[in-house]
Amino acid sequence: MPKKQNKTKLFLLVLIPIITLLSGCEFKDIDKDVFVSMIGIDKSEEEDKPYKITLKLYVPTASFKQSPEPEYSYISHSGETLTEAIRILETYSDKELEFGHTKLIVIGEELLKENKAMELLDFLMRRPDIQLISWVAVGRPSAEKIVKMIPKGENAAYPALFNYFDGIGTESQYIVSTYLFDFARRMKESSIDIILPIIEVKKEESHFEVNKSLIFTNDGEPHELDTYATLLVNMILKNVEVADLFVKKEGHYFFTKIDSIKSKYKVKILDNNQVELDIKIHLNGFISESKKALDPEELTYYNQLFKQEGKENFVEALTELVKNGYDPIGFGIDYKARTWHNKRMTDEEWEEAYKNAKIEVEVIPGLKSTGAIQ
């Protein structure tokens, strides 16, 4: 008998029994899973069960035509730990809860004030199925309210809230978006503070407002940034590409539309534990609204006005941050990146130096046009 034939026979003899071992997918079928779109974590009223978890679940539908409106179901439960609450939540649903498609984690404002962020982070980071690229935000008045609300005009199967953060929908200058991994690294580093967007729902209204942010250090009280400070941080961190800024000076009052923002920041070390924070921002754009008629020949003059106004506003907002010792931009890391680790000041000394830092802001204006009219 030729040897080759023998080998083929042996191969088939081995292969066929192995095929019978294949029992189909070990995965759970997709109709046995229910996908969680958002997690809301709140402080509950009960004393011994501090966490209240609300999950927003996509309701499976056969086709888009069948349900053009967004449809979700909600389940919520309180527990001593997050896992315990989720374990009970699993009994509320006939299908397996699948966290792999969760894109937003909303934390209630009350809970953050309790300084529980570290515990939350442990849960969110330790579970392999939760994406590190999901966004983290603060819910006001509570995470549950935010998670349960469906604003008007929401598309089916894509919650409107995602559009605020992914930079593809609205591109507002006031929206900070923080990924979970960013939240984690800011949490664990002492020299950069956490910044989270605040999602607000006002009473009797049917839309979200995302234009403020919350800063907190690892152990300190949260500090709310108003809209303008949020914009400033956003511009320095290069989170935004477009912005509207106003100039109100020397009788002029006009708005500029900035379409390219380039910023650089660094820490300069002067002697005696004195530091200087150096920020340079290039702003290019055109004038989009003015109270007075403008003369294109005077563009250099308008640029000068813009430069002064920008500098004043930035310094003011930044001083407010620095004075309180908040550092969402990461000057602390920048300082560490510039000095040898055995020659740098301790964390306490740095905090002191940071609070007393000189602030140097340079705005390099580039207004190229007065818009479509003079």
Place this chain on the structure above:
Amino acid sequence: MSRYYYYLILINMVANIIASVPAILFQYHKDGAVSSMIFGIVAGTILVTVYTRFFNAFPGMTLPDLLKKTTSKWFYKPFLVLLAVMWFLAGLITLVTFTFLLIRYVTPEMPITQISLTLILSVIFGCLMRTDRVLYTVELVLLLTFPLILFIFYKAYSSKSLNWDFVKEAALYVNQMPHVNSFGACFFLFLGVANLFIFNRFFTQKQKFKLKHISIIGIIATLTLFTTYFIPIGFNGFESIDKLVYPWISTSDSLRMEFFMIERVLFVFLFFYLGIAFLSILIHWHVSMEFLRFVFNLDNIKFKGFKVGKFIPVSIFIAISLFLVRRLNEYQLFQISSTLYNGLVIIFPLMIILFFFIKRRMKDAEEAKQN
């Protein structure tokens, strides 16, 4: 040099990103990981040069062939068994690491035995192939996966979330004394060249190996190590980087491709790395298998006319892997890898002495023949 030679070196370097090498480096992120990396690159490049020069002098000859000609039986048999065990362990570590990754991230509901068996069976099938076919497989899989892995690296470097201040901070720890463990981990990256022990069989022509080729290897190694070490720091921060069990998995999960079919890069990364891990295990176990075949003359063991010899180590490999996959935990795996890497730092430079010995004896033999 032949391109197949570079594949051998490249795979060992790239495969380590998912194994324990970055985790070991991050353990010493404040105690000289950076300086160990610099020393590792220098020492590793020298080792690669010496090894390649040696095998280049004997085209087409494997280490077992050379040992048989120049040393006596009591020495080379146990020595080759020791090498076989080391190569088996190196493959095993990659296998167990990847099995753990798969069960943690991709198929949490699947039994661990089944996951590892799927990997093992495909690798074993490849191990039994002839050496040249192993290299062809390597080329094929590498061509399919490597460009996409490069693309993921590019995405990481160009990501806005990569904070270069963290990277600079980490780099400033360069003035710490290097540590043995982190040096061992870096050194392991270069040991792909040791696969020439068997794969030299394929390189039957004398190759050019000049400064240009050495510098190519040095540059590739520097880039690989830089990426391995600094990119996770840029994404996850410096302070607590040693707390991550799989630094590169967390890093790839921090990447987002919003306009790609799959938004979460983690799965794409795992999928392509499955290819690289497969190749790494394949090469290691093939070498190990060839050593055993040589030592125990497995080709001569016959059962009713069939050559069954080579199936004996196969079954042992499968049994040990299945046992350890179920037995080990992540910490033990980390310890084992760390110990193995440290052992290799001692063994492989020492082997250069053996090379000198072989070279002299071969020369003597040749001269004797000429006279």
